[in-house]
Amino acid sequence: MKVEKMTMPIYMDYSSTTPVDPRVAEKMIPFITEDFGNPASRSHPYGWTAEKAVEIARKEVAKLVNADPREIVWTSGATESNNLAIKGAGNFYSTKGKHIVTLATEHKAVIDAVREMERLGFTTTFLQPEPDGLVDIEKFKAALRPDTVLASVMMVNNEIGVIQDITALGNICREQNIIFHVDAAQATGKVEIDLEKLPVDLMSFSAHKTYGPKGIGALYVRRKPRIRIEAQMHGGGQERGMRSGTLATHQIVGMGEAFRIAREEMGEENARIKKMQHRLYEGLTEIDETYVNGDLEKRVPHNLNISFNYVEGESLVMAIKGIAVSSGSACTSASLEPSYVLRSLGRSDEMAHSSIRFSIGRFTKEEDIDYTIQLLKEKIGRLRELSPLWEMFQDGVDIDKVEWAAH
Amino acid sequence: MVPFIKGGGQERGLRSGTENLAGIIGFGKACERAAANTVLFDKTIRPLQSYLEQHLVQMGAVIFGDQAKRLPNTSFFAFPRLDGVTLLTALDKKGFAVASGSACSSNSNEPSHVLLAMGIDKELAQGAIRVSMGVETTLEQVKSFITSLKMEIERLKQLAAMAA
Amino acid sequence: MAYSDKVLDHYENPRNVGSFDKNDPNVGTGMVGAPACGDVMKLQIKVSDTGMIEDAKFKTYGCGSAIASSSLVTEWLKGKTLDQASEIKNSAIAEELALPPVKIHCSVLAEDAIKAAVADLKSKKK
Numbered sequence: 001m002k003v004e005k006m007t008m009p010i011y012m013d014y015s016s017t018t019p020v021d022p023r024v025a026e027k028m029i030p031f032i033t034e035d036f037g038n039p040a041s042r043s044h045p046y047g048w049t050a051e052k053a054v055e056i057a058r059k060e061v062a063k064l065v066n067a068d069p070r071e072i073v074w075t076s077g078a079t080e081s082n083n084l085a086i087k088g089a090g091n092f093y094s095t096k097g098k099h100i101v102t103l104a105t106e107h108k109a110v111i112d113a114v115r116e117m118e119r120l121g122f123t124t125t126f127l128q129p130e131p132d133g134l135v136d137i138e139k140f141k142a143a144l145r146p147d148t149v150l151a152s153v154m155m156v157n158n159e160i161g162v163i164q165d166i167t168a169l170g171n172i173c174r175e176q177n178i179i180f181h182v183d184a185a186q187a188t189g190k191v192e193i194d195l196e197k198l199p200v201d202l203m204s205f206s207a208h209k210t211y212g213p214k215g216i217g218a219l220y221v222r223r224k225p226r227i228r229i230e231a232q233m234h235g236g237g238q239e240r241g242m243r244s245g246t247l248a249t250h251q252i253v254g255m256g257e258a259f260r261i262a263r264e265e266m267g268e269e270n271a272r273i274k275k276m277q278h279r280l281y282e283g284l285t286e287i288d289e290t291y292v293n294g295d296l297e298k299r300v301p302h303n304l305n306i307s308f309n310y311v312e313g314e315s316l317v318m319a320i321k322g323i324a325v326s327s328g329s330a331c332t333s334a335s336l337e338p339s340y341v342l343r344s345l346g347r348s349d350e351m352a353h354s355s356i357r358f359s360i361g362r363f364t365k366e367e368d369i370d371y372t373i374q375l376l377k378e379k380i381g382r383l384r385e386l387s388p389l390w391e392m393f394q395d396g397v398d399i400d401k402v403e404w405a406a407h
Numbered sequence: 408m409v410p411f412i413k414g415g416g417q418e419r420g421l422r423s424g425t426e427n428l429a430g431i432i433g434f435g436k437a438c439e440r441a442a443a444n445t446v447l448f449d450k451t452i453r454p455l456q457s458y459l460e461q462h463l464v465q466m467g468a469v470i471f472g473d474q475a476k477r478l479p480n481t482s483f484f485a486f487p488r489l490d491g492v493t494l495l496t497a498l499d500k501k502g503f504a505v506a507s508g509s510a511c512s513s514n515s516n517e518p519s520h521v522l523l524a525m526g527i528d529k530e531l532a533q534g535a536i537r538v539s540m541g542v543e544t545t546l547e548q549v550k551s552f553i554t555s556l557k558m559e560i561e562r563l564k565q566l567a568a569m570a571a
Numbered sequence: 572m573a574y575s576d577k578v579l580d581h582y583e584n585p586r587n588v589g590s591f592d593k594n595d596p597n598v599g600t601g602m603v604g605a606p607a608c609g610d611v612m613k614l615q616i617k618v619s620d621t622g623m624i625e626d627a628k629f630k631t632y633g634c635g636s637a638i639a640s641s642s643l644v645t646e647w648l649k650g651k652t653l654d655q656a657s658e659i660k661n662s663a664i665a666e667e668l669a670l671p672p673v674k675i676h677c678s679v680l681a682e683d684a685i686k687a688a689v690a691d692l693k694s695k696k697k
Contacts, residue, residue, distance in 0.1 A: 017425060037504075041504075041506060043492075043495045043496070043499060043504070043505065043506055043507060044499050044503075044504030044505070044506075045499070045504065046504050047504075076412075076424060076427070077424045077425060077427075078424075079412055079413075079414040079415065079423050079424035079425070080412050080424060082414065083411075083412045083413060083414070107414065108413075108414045108415050108416070108423070109412075109413065109414030109415065109423060109424070110414075112413035112414050112423070113413050113414070115413070116413055206425075208425060213427070213429060213430075214425050214426065214427045214428050214429070214430075215425075215426075215427020215428075215429075215430045216427075232411070232412075248430075251427075251430070
């Protein structure tokens with residue numbers, strides 16, 4: 001079957017996935033064709049070459065986050081890492097207590113893994129963040145109980161890009177002897193991560209959000225003090241028994257190279273992307289009645305999430321086909337529900353529906369930003385011309401006070 | 408089934424996580440080729456296996472599962488009173504990459520649990536060597552392997568005799 | 572989501588966008604839907620002294636199908652009597668635009684908007 005090639009819109013969806021950096025792809029290829037050995041094969045050079053490559057990559061991943069390579073466990077991606085961390089640590093330490101604290105704005109992989117723990121008899125607390133998307137430290141503290149065994153908070157939110165205060169949250173967990181897991185899938189290469197300093201016990205990583213391939217990730221498992229997890233996948237005993245399965249050498253090599261590039265280039269790259277974010281922000285907020293979702297300062301430079309009031313989400317997405325973005329509206333996902341993240345911030349359904357997540361990255365050009373601004377200005381203008389709500393707003397009618405007939 | 412990895416709900420909720428796109432395309436293509444080449448695979452490799460095993464038996468090897476229906480590319484065997492790891496190391500030095508068992512359990516020096524379950528004597532199982540071939544394997548390679556193996560076995564037997 | 576060519580045409584080139592003075596005695600206004608549900612349609616008809624719809628305008632907050640449904644009915648309404656207008660069925664709109672099942676409610680909303688506009692006009696004429 002041939003997949004038809006379409007004219008491709010400008011890619012502004014780096015938070016969904018990133019292209020594999022050509023340098024990464026180049027490094028991966030020999031490990032698919034020539035050096036294809038199983039890293040677990042101990043009896044010949046095919047295996048040794050593969051094993052060596054895996055260990056070099058492990059060092060690179062560890063280096064980006066200042067961890068010991070022995071603290072890195074390969075997985076199939078951040079979703080698996082999150083599942084392994086939550087189920088693995090939750091079950092291992094369940095004699096200590098059966099209560100888990102997390103945020104309502106976590107990625108589905110954390111939320112659903114925590115929900116799964118409920119099925120196994122755990123009780124849970126899903127904390128609502130403040131309207132800026134950040135969790136209130138005191139509220140977090142108050143949610144912890146003597147039987148709390150695990151807390152899971154993401155470093156960077158995937159929808160609104162806000163950065164949680166991991167140090168403060170981790171310190172609270174340390175004081176109370178609670179295992180602290182952090183989903184850092186959206187953070188690598190965007191914010192400094194120093195696990196020698198950060199009070200974090202388990203941290204999830206993904207390759208494909210940082211210019212590596214899809215299908216590979218890692219879980220950081222602290223050695224000092226040593227954190228134990230129950231394996232979720234059993235078999236050959238790879239990864240010191242924490243995650244069995246033949247290692248995907250080429251994928252691992254790709255993740256290592258991607259993380260090496262991130263470590264070496266993130267300083268310069270983030271400064272450049274920050275400028276483009278600012279340009280995009282300035283341009284888009286020239287449009288009336290736009291609202292940035294999430295704190296603007298404590299945010300990665302790659303993300304801008306904006307609601308365009310009085311414009312319906314699905315028609316908005318339809319109007320801006322020239323760019324590839326994610327929206328808080330129905331047509332991008334199978335469900336008809338507005339973004340649960342934006343709802344958690346207290347946004348109305350309409351505002352959540354009319355939100356667009358612009359996420360930019362390594363290969364975004366300034367002219368892409370300018371095109372996006374121009375496109376949005378034109379299309380928002382057109383859709384508002386069509387919008388009876390916009391007309392009412394212009395006439396000074398308070399839409400919230402209108403009694404709408406339910407249908 | 409209760410899903411094992413939860414999250415984004417991919418794969419009808421049975422297995423969440425962003426799809427490994429390149430990997431999936433590769434798997435699909437590999438399956439397509441495998442389906443087309445199954446007969447060819449058997450035709451090219453079966454004669455090599457027969458040739459190899461004929462010589463192995465002459466050299467005194469025990470071939471595991473030789474009476475059973477087997478894949479054409481895998482020969483699992485041992486020479487009584489010869490250690491597998493020693494033989495493996497020697498073969499590697501001569502340029503042959505073979506295994507003592509399946510790769511994921513190569514970490515340990517324990518004999519194959521599969522052989523033990525088949526009722527093979529533990530000492531014999533300790534000497535097990537697995538040769539697995541592919542469509543690229545040639546008759547010349549197999550012949551050269553047999554020659555090297557013969558030399559090694561002779562050498563090891565002499566060493567054993569000297570030690571005794 | 573794939574849209575039919577007719578939906579795309581109405582979405583790209585909506586007919587009869589705009590507003591009439593809602594206090595005009597010859598203008599009937601129907602406003603249906605709710606922002607929280609994702610669609611609000613405002614449909615206005617203007618009738619001649621003989622009771623014929625001589626013009627129609629709309630504004631819609633909603634998806635492409637909702638915009639197309641309301642744009643289409645403004646075309647259909649012109650030249651019709653109020654009774655004929657009231658006979659327009661959502662199934663005809665859905666069929667004309669080839670709406671998928673999940674978008675049928677857009678055509679229902681358009682039918683409701685016509686009824687509301689006609690009712691508004693009739694109440695003015697009493």
